[in-house]
Amino acid sequence: MVKRVSLWNEGCPVARSLDVIGDWWSLLIIRDAFDGARRFSEFQQGLGIGKGVLASRLRDLVERGIFETCPASDGTAYREYVLTATGRGLFPVIVALRQWAEDCLFAPDEHRSSLVDKERGVSIARLEVRSVDGRALAWSDTQVRGVVTSKRKTRAPA
Amino acid sequence: MVKRVSLWNEGCPVARSLDVIGDWWSLLIIRDAFDGARRFSEFQQGLGIGKGVLASRLRDLVERGIFETCPASDGTAYREYVLTATGRGLFPVIVALRQWAEDCLFAPDEHRSSLVDKERGVSIARLEVRSVDGRALAWSDTQVRGVVTSKRKTRAPA
DNA sequence: CACTCTGGTTTCATCTTGAAACCACTTTGA
């Protein structure tokens, strides 16, 4: 295990997500996978991450079901890391982070990459939180129900 | 600074987001703020985080414009930490993490908290990535444009 | 006015990270 404290057993889904992908590198690895990276060396060069840490993260992410390994698509004997359905389910998280940064973290004239619809070159609409009946909701319109009161931390298994 | 490596200067908005809120505790602190926490002690007790680390994180997050401090709402001389507009802009990120966990990280019968529309008690719809003309898009329908080629890391300022 | 609470800072042992060296196996290329 990578972390000292596990949040897995709290009732909060946000905490459980962060327990899996909340460390410093995981979401960047996943972002690179969405951008097409598959091989160990592609992740390593793309991120500038240490090999030891990358090996450890990929091992964890495979174990957690975010990535799976398969034979290399170029016919060589090497392996590739590809996102599972669970991993691909993080796409909205990545998009939300991207949109937040575009709105709040870039100067108007600053160079940035952007995400577009591949077919038509058209850009992505802003993510919106809506109720099931379609009304757009701000944070202040929402409430968490059924919170577990125990917020004490538990030791991660060795 | 908390981190050894800064990703701020990469062109990728995702990297820049993670540079600000990508560490182990920040998103949990922000989640607690969305859930109503305002005082130092509320964050500390809710998270089980060390006081030193919490003080450091709150300082960083204020510096980065995610939180601001204001006089306590109960009339005492203490201060409170409240989310700025920038911080509130992270709401879709939190919702995306929550939905991903609900889908992929919980057993069907497992106890969890849930997010609902406060007015009508109705739950939140699934976030969807769409093009500006309204079509729902999967990851494979999209592409990143204008990536900066330099992915080398830079030292964080001391 | 003594006592407690709040919101920290400091200190220190422990854990994690980054960098580099090293290694076995695969591929390339002369």
Added chain:
DNA sequence: TCAAAGTGGTTTCAAGATGAAACCAGAGTG
């Protein structure tokens, strides 16, 4: 075919980050 280079790691070690506990100043309470 055989040496060199590339891939995908592991090991080692110094430096940085974390968690726990002790400590402290200022605010609130009786």
